[in-house]
Amino acid sequence: MPEDLEVLAIGDRCPSTLDEVLRGRRSIRRYAPRELPDKLVLEILDLARHAPCSMGAQPCCFVVIRTPAALERLAAIKNAFCAADKREAYPAGFLAEAPVVVVVCVERDRAHGRGHENGILAAAHLLLAAHARGLGGTYLTAYQPDDPGLEREIRLLLRLPPDIDPVVVVPLGFPAERPAPKRLRPLSSLIHNEIFGEPAQE
Amino acid sequence: MPEDLEVLAIGDRCPSTLDEVLRGRRSIRRYAPRELPDKLVLEILDLARHAPCSMGAQPCCFVVIRTPAALERLAAIKNAFCAADKREAYPAGFLAEAPVVVVVCVERDRAHGRGHENGILAAAHLLLAAHARGLGGTYLTAYQPDDPGLEREIRLLLRLPPDIDPVVVVPLGFPAERPAPKRLRPLSSLIHNEIFGEPAQE
Numbered sequence: 001m002p003e004d005l006e007v008l009a010i011g012d013r014c015p016s017t018l019d020e021v022l023r024g025r026r027s028i029r030r031y032a033p034r035e036l037p038d039k040l041v042l043e044i045l046d047l048a049r050h051a052p053c054s055m056g057a058q059p060c061c062f063v064v065i066r067t068p069a070a071l072e073r074l075a076a077i078k079n080a081f082c083a084a085d086k087r088e089a090y091p092a093g094f095l096a097e098a099p100v101v102v103v104v105c106v107e108r109d110r111a112h113g114r115g116h117e118n119g120i121l122a123a124a125h126l127l128l129a130a131h132a133r134g135l136g137g138t139y140l141t142a143y144q145p146d147d148p149g150l151e152r153e154i155r156l157l158l159r160l161p162p163d164i165d166p167v168v169v170v171p172l173g174f175p176a177e178r179p180a181p182k183r184l185r186p187l188s189s190l191i192h193n194e195i196f197g198e199p200a201q202e
Numbered sequence: 203m204p205e206d207l208e209v210l211a212i213g214d215r216c217p218s219t220l221d222e223v224l225r226g227r228r229s230i231r232r233y234a235p236r237e238l239p240d241k242l243v244l245e246i247l248d249l250a251r252h253a254p255c256s257m258g259a260q261p262c263c264f265v266v267i268r269t270p271a272a273l274e275r276l277a278a279i280k281n282a283f284c285a286a287d288k289r290e291a292y293p294a295g296f297l298a299e300a301p302v303v304v305v306v307c308v309e310r311d312r313a314h315g316r317g318h319e320n321g322i323l324a325a326a327h328l329l330l331a332a333h334a335r336g337l338g339g340t341y342l343t344a345y346q347p348d349d350p351g352l353e354r355e356i357r358l359l360l361r362l363p364p365d366i367d368p369v370v371v372v373p374l375g376f377p378a379e380r381p382a383p384k385r386l387r388p389l390s391s392l393i394h395n396e397i398f399g400e401p402a403q404e
Contacts, residue, residue: 019249023252049392052227066396090257116318116322121341128220157397158397184251191263192265194265194266197361
């Protein structure tokens with residue numbers, strides 16, 4: 001049974017194997033004041049488009065935001081639509097300090113009724129591709145199930161056509177923080193054998 | 203601008219870098235009649251639990267199915283709730299031939315209203331970890347937005363408590379197919395600069 005305590009932190013070198021990338025990726029919300037080259041952003045988006053998608057239809061597209069005014073507006077939108085109890089623990093102001101924010105969107109007619117799923121899978125790949133290049137980022141949602149306001153404001157900011165839905169907001173930059181090791185739940189408590197409640201086979 | 207035509211196929215060797223894993227992963231629906239060691243399944247689930255999650259709460263758990271009767275029942279359920287137009291192109295009978303199926307579930311009280319998102323992110327990591335070990339799998343949904351029947355039947359099969367929601371069904375096995383190269387949409391058509399419709403910076 002693998003170790004349950006996660007002791008890897010964001011290193012100064014880039015992780016090289018898939019296992020290292022999966023174990024080492026953490027949510028990064030503070031970025032060094034250092035430009036993020038277009039080439040790196042393109043590489044990351046190139047990899048993100050390889051994510052699994054519904055019936056091969058590839059519905060994802062990416063809006064890349066760099067201008068300070070747009071980043072500040074996006075931070076204000078995310079803060080305005082964050083529940084009060086979450087805003088204190090997870091304020092969105094850091095979005096304004098990111099060199100780049102990618103908004104993962106989906107073309108509804110290509111998504112086979114699974115727009116969110118397609119966008120989320122692409123965002124997962126995007127974050128891993130970024131981490132493998134020594135970059136940090138985090139996953140923020142672009143919609144709320146119970147309030148259309150967040151999606152509406154992002155839609156206005158990005159001038160999205162009616163058939164394009166925003167799904168995930170991913171800030172990216174060179175990390176300026178090193179999160180403390182994360183204590184993971186014991187693996188054995190997460191695995192069930194055939195039916196829920198049956199312990200995993202050892 | 204990276205190449206737009208995806209020419210990598212599932213090789214006979216395991217991919218070693220993150221980029222290779224992201225580019226090389228494909229949906230695999232035919233499996234060799236070869237046992238999948240528990241150790242590999244544990245390694246993969248260990249990596250899946252490192253996926254991003256809401257507020258660090260780690261809501262995901264995994265039900266591992268291996269018994270033929272349960273796999274056949276799951277295949278029948280998926281076929282029964284598949285839209286007729288999709289069933290022909292994507293029949294679910296292959297689930298009964300997989301050595302292992304993992305159902306990614308979430309504990310609702312830990313998910314901060316984002317159960318689907320958390321489960322989908324874990325499934326993305328799971329599929330990549332499997333591919334890096336030379337295994338194949340694919341992403342199938344465990345719920346339908348407009349019909350509670352699929353989720354209900356899976357819940358019954360796995361005896362899920364009311365606070366545990368099934369999100370993704372992932373069959374795993376050693377690949378017995380080599381999908382044809384996949385033609386990807388041109389990267390430049392997927393990237394927008396600041397607002398939708400503005401071409402990417404070259």
